Amino acid sequence: MKTIKVYGPGCKRCETVANLVLEEAEKLGIEVELSKITDMAQIAMAGVLSTPGLVINGTLVHSGSIPKNEEVANWLKS
């Protein structure tokens, strides 16, 4: 079970990242709990400078662009 947080004001790119994570998690058979954080103060507090930011189990793994599928799979596995 992994906790996933997608940080972003809710633009299209953040939506894409959220779906990408869910898709890859399902492929790998990993259970995830995904939440989207849209509050600006919380986004800034998490250290996300450019959105979308992706946090897996409390670690910021990526921010500022849409990651590639393989990258997401690697973060989910580790």
Place this chain on the structure above:
Amino acid sequence: MTTTNTDNKSRLNETVKNLRLLIYGLLALTLWFIVYWNLNDAATWLTLAMRFTPNTHIFDALQFFLYDTPKVIMLLSLVVFAMGVVRSYFSAERTRALLSGKRQGFGNIAAACLGIVTPFCSCSAVPLFIGFVSANVPLGVTFSFLIAAPMVNEIAIGLLFALVGWKVALAYLLFGLTIAIVAGMVIGRLNLEHWLEPWVLELRSSHATAAEIKLTLQQRMQAGIDALKDILGKVWKWILLGIAVGAFIHGFVPADLLSTIMGKDAWWSVPGAVLLGVPMYSNAAGIIPVVEALIGKGAALGTVLAFMMSVIALSLPEMIILRKVLSVKLILVFVGVVASGILATGFIFNLLFA
């Protein structure tokens, strides 16, 4: 011993791969130039082949459209690809680290230049603003970055280059940077930190950053191609629409129609253009082909550029987003300072390119 051998081998492999990439790149560039230099003749030939009579309005308009569309798309592709590769060397985190604790003056210049090459999307303006301020980047320096990032963008410069020439594109780049630097310095001098929304100063943002991955040349090239696909995919319809409007003006609107209302003799045309531009929110791609057609029909360059800068740099939606961290007073100062810079640019351009 064996490990160093395999190390050397993989390094050699990497070099060979990079060389091959460079050769392919050069070939592609040569091909690009050959096609580019023959576009005008091809467009004329194609228009003639469709049995239109030369020197008629419809011929002129169609030839213009057939020539300009591939020309603009090719130039834009080149610029966007190059920027995509350059941007892969930068990130918002690295830029923040570079600007943290920098003084006014030098900090503003660095921030404006970094604003061009740092990947930035206007929907992250607020987290970026907070992240910068809380990492001891001075307020004025942060503003220099936030002004330069949208205004001096590769789409605007690539399209200006394609449609009105390199001199104008270069002048736009220099004036855009100057506005960002000077506006940031003015805001910094005014010491307006107390005009931020109070919670921003209290907030201590985490400085956790994602681990950086070293990219290979191949991955950087791929980043350029991704940027190309992404941006062209978004703007191609605006470019087509803009060029179609431009072609219509080119073929059917009399040459001196606009010189009285948008010419350089009308002093009020520059402030008028800035005011008109603020509520408009468009990307550079849609507006520039129209800009070119306007200039072709007697509108003064400075007036048209002021309009364009105001559309891109002063957008109502972005101000509404920034209202979350800035007080209304600070937003007004920001708009006032940037608008003055754009006004000055408009007037100076009208004098320079008379």
